[in-house]
Amino acid sequence: MATSRDVAKLAGVSQATVSRALTNGTVSAATRARILEAASQVGYVPNLGARAMKTGRVNTVGVVVADLSNPFYPEILEALTHTLDLAGQKVTLWNSDGPGNNAALGAIHAGSVDGVIFTTVTESSEPLRAALNRHSPVVLINRIVDSLACDQVSSDNSDGGAAVADYFVNNGHSRIAFIGGPSVASTARDRRAGFEHRLAELDTPLDPDKIFTGAFSHDFGFSAATELLASAEPPTALFCSNDLIALGALDAARTRAVLVPKDLWVVGYDDITMSGWPAFDLTTVHQPSREMAEAGAQALLERIDNPTSPLKTLRFRSHIVVRGSTAHAPTG
């Protein structure tokens, strides 16, 4: 592999001048031309590791996602890689199941990434606190933890849940059920809290027997909905705290020949692409996931440049998208 020294020899200049010609350095036009010619002749590309050692920046960002089988995460990941590519950053990917979380934190420490974006923080882990104490650049997207001293990007999950409560009650529903994700996820907690509190305010409190909490998965949505639909007084309206659960619930209804939306309204959360497919046609709370990803990537890059600037918290607005899984009533 050619080095800057090889190029220098061929161009008849010092190695330092080669380096200058290829960075922002001040070099005469003639010399630069000779160097570029020589560089392309030997197929020279600067070694990024060596450069990183001097500059202290590797131009690489870590991303931690959970569960790529939930299409929400590939959508986030795609937006993230797109934004970071444009910013000239490489992306190192970890899965949060397994040792991913701590591996990502360790990678900052070891200098193989400049910072990390977490999309799925669950609890406030000790390693994360330690990393933040030494000012490791970390940004949380999607799931957040208020007590953590880092930039955080989320959407108004609580308001979204409340909006669904309004929507159900305004349309005359009182037999209402809820299927939610794991309570370690802030998104699951907030959506449920917003939904439940608003229902209580509207004098339609949620029956504890009609609350299911489990995984953000199709499987869980399917089994929980199956159980709900088999009960003596099945619900007429069901809120699922993400789309994947809702798709499972729709499949449960389909399997039991329960008519949606005639006998059951179903609402999800996220607005992943397939929720709009005819097979599901799911009413759901739309999160601006692309914008959230872009903002998160931007926040991390700024944080890397300036580790001690004030912490930033961004909360995006969400809104209900009405489709065929609920009667097309205006959401007033």
Next chain:
Amino acid sequence: MATSRDVAKLAGVSQATVSRALTNGTVSAATRARILEAASQVGYVPNLGARAMKTGRVNTVGVVVADLSNPFYPEILEALTHTLDLAGQKVTLWNSDGPGNNAALGAIHAGSVDGVIFTTVTESSEPLRAALNRHSPVVLINRIVDSLACDQVSSDNSDGGAAVADYFVNNGHSRIAFIGGPSVASTARDRRAGFEHRLAELDTPLDPDKIFTGAFSHDFGFSAATELLASAEPPTALFCSNDLIALGALDAARTRAVLVPKDLWVVGYDDITMSGWPAFDLTTVHQPSREMAEAGAQALLERIDNPTSPLKTLRFRSHIVVRGSTAHAPTG
């Protein structure tokens, strides 16, 4: 950030001894203990960039995927990151749309990854040939290019297509249609060729009017199937060259109230998770994508260790999984 020098000072040894203690070096038990203690006291972690500069290995692998909106790729990606995590490798991710392909190749050259796995080669690009000429470690998974001098992992797409032809004809179908992905993809070409050739052998040649070629997407499957179903003599059996297209076709049938499988059989390819959901219940050709990913990751690691060992080509077997989108007849 603490360096090995800091640890050396604290432990009262030379910097070289710290390095030995933390790698495979030969150090007395007492010294090592003192060093480890000192290291943890100052929070020392070896700088991976500096280490890479000496060892010539960054322990990072590049992965190029296309189109994370096709669930097939997240499934591959998940298997890949899982295998590579276990092998102690970091994963740098690129999207093949945009400059991803060449960026990944450049990253090998620049020393920021040790090798690259492509899941979506389309044509034999010049940069790729150049990279192979200088023995850059590259492995192709899923889509392949025979003429390329690198390790390749695929499944028997042609046989899979032929099996679907057998299945249709054995069950009495003669009005048969095909909706396929872009012909730049070897998978799309091979599945179609296997299907078409076998149909010809069975004296049921595919009518050119019943062949649609476009994108590996739900949208394309939906629109192509809509057109097919609106034709004067709609097909009774439809083969789609991936599941995403097939799901679009099923949605088209659903929208037009065409009964599946009574009036239309639909078969896909890949066996992504959601094809098994009640909403689709799609008969499809199962590819062992997890095994393919693991084999590809393994092949790349071996290639990195030994750039000049003989080239390897792996072709996995696939098989039809019969579900509700075709009548449950034995596949003979």
Next chain:
DNA sequence: CTGAAAGCGCTTACAG
């Protein structure tokens, strides 16, 4: 504008 030199933080022969 250009060169000589130092140094980023490691690993690894080479001595002892």
Next chain:
DNA sequence: CTGAAAGCGCTTACAG
């Protein structure tokens, strides 16, 4: 078993 030294391939003051 341990230390002193060289060197991986760059960038960046410092001189001139």
